[in-house]
Every structure is written in C-alpha cells, then in structure tokens.
Amino acid sequence: xxxxxxxxxxxxxxxxxxxxxxxxxxxxxxxxxxxxxxxxxxxxxxxxxxxxxxxxxxxxxxxxxxxxxxxxxxxxxxxxxxxxxxxxxxxxxxxx
Numbered sequence: 001x002x003x004x005x006x007x008x009x010x011x012x013x014x015x016x017x018x019x020x021x022x023x024x025x026x027x028x029x030x031x032x033x034x035x036x037x038x039x040x041x042x043x044x045x046x047x048x049x050x051x052x053x054x055x056x057x058x059x060x061x062x063x064x065x066x067x068x069x070x071x072x073x074x075x076x077x078x079x080x081x082x083x084x085x086x087x088x089x090x091x092x093x094x095x096x
Contacts, residue, residue, distance in 0.1 A: 001033065002059035005088050006047040006067050007040075011079040017045050018077045024070035025049060032066055060085045 008017070022035040029051065036048040049066065053059035064085040071077040 002051060002053055002056065002087055004049045004051065004059050004063035004085055006049060006063055006085050007083040008045050008047065009081040009083050010044065011081075014076075014079065017047075017080065018074050021070055021074050021077050022047065024074045024077075025066045028069035028073065029062055029066035031062055056087050060087060 017037065022037060025035040025047070026032040031052045033050045033052065035050070038046045038048060040046055047067070049063045051059060051062055051066075053062055064082060067082050067085065071080065071082075
C-alpha cells in the first residue's frame, strides 16, 4: 500500500475542489482504498490517495490516471490541473 499525494492547482476564481472527487477516485481505480483531502500552506489542495501497487512508480502512475478519470466524472473537477503525483518522502530529525 502506498500513499500518493496529488498536488492540484485551482482554475482562476475557483473555490474548493468539487465535492465527490475523493469517492470518484476509488470508483474509477479499484486499487484506490481511500482518498483524503488536505490543504497546503498556500491554500492549494492536496489529495492523499492510499492505493495498492507493486512499486512506487506504479503507485504514482495509478494515482495520476485515477485523478484524470475521476476529474472527468466529477462536475467542475476537470478544470483543476494536476501538478504532480508523488509519494511523500519523510525526513527524520533523529538517526534511526
């Protein structure tokens, strides 16, 4: 299971992401277990997508494909731009 962050950019004058985007991600991609909406410091949304994949590259690819398919199915979401889909890497302050 991987967590992939989908970084999105709003179209001019848009408010929040349209409702239903998170549910649409799992409807269009069976490997998606759950999607959670977060807001970055600059106010732009990030979708955290938990999905099954054999490797990191496939996870990022599946999440991006799921976004494009879900955006077509969700009114108003297709105007949003996917900037990147990536697994977040953690930086530890203390040695392990």
